[in-house]
Amino acid sequence: MLKASNWILGALMGATVITSAWAHPEAAHVEAHNVWARASVPGQQASGAFMQLTAREPLRLVGVETPAAASGEIHEMKMEGDVMRMRQIEGLDLPQGQVVELKPGGYHLMFQQLKAPLQDGSEVPVTLVFTDAKGETSRLHLQVPVKRLAPQPAHGAAAAPGHGAAHNH
Template sequence: MLKILLPALASFALACAAPVQAQPAAKPATAPLPTVEAGWVRATLPGQKGTGAFMRITAREPMQLVGVSTPVAGVAEVHEMKMEGDTMVMRAVDKLELPAGKPIELKPGGYHLMLQDLKKPLAAGATVPVTLVLRDAQGVQSRMQLELPVQAATPAQKKH
């Protein structure tokens, strides 16, 4: 019995002594999250199934806004509105570039967050949780949690 076990034990010992393979280095830490100012969501009327969210985003390092989510909507996307000839066109975009130090406005009539398939009307005075999905220059994704107030009018309209 010992003659049978000794070769097996020797093979096991050699396998355990084999050099360890180096693991790939961990991805570098993500860039600092951007600052978000003047964020808000447009209030809706009963039965309205979509609305927009708006804000000013300033990244400290180059990054991209690559997604958005919120529990109040079945679909949340980064959208662009622009004129193409005589027609205003709105469409989802895969990413929005956030250059370092340059404020990017998400506003009515331009880039914005589109919240569709709303689960209930959004009344002025409420707040909406929104999660931004960001990707830094190294490709590392991070999430930024926001609580945006619901308003019937743009902040600029409220001042007049």
């Protein structure tokens, strides 16, 4: 019986990693889907991470932490006249039940002063930091897959869930 229950648990955990970013049900305030980080090359000092976030209550993304870089930041890109500009922002509001997309050319996470190149096919640990309306802090821990190019949704599928494990404290 123990072997069967271990197999079932392993299968369920594997299915969770394949089908969506995962959060502990007792503390899940945010779901992350389509999670990925852009691979870098030797000497490159920065890279970005992208995903779709859906909050179960109004939250604000206020920080990003990763051991892969000296610092993590929340950035936005937007047109100012004829020039696309990127800048760090203090936080990003996540309205309850609405998908907020972090994507190339828009809001995204930046990893500054990479400690080593982000290798295609590897994973990088990332922690997102949120505050709620009461000012309480929570964290979402992700294992973010590193890709050379943005993952493409399955043919005919709407936004397919990302590959990566997550849990929230």
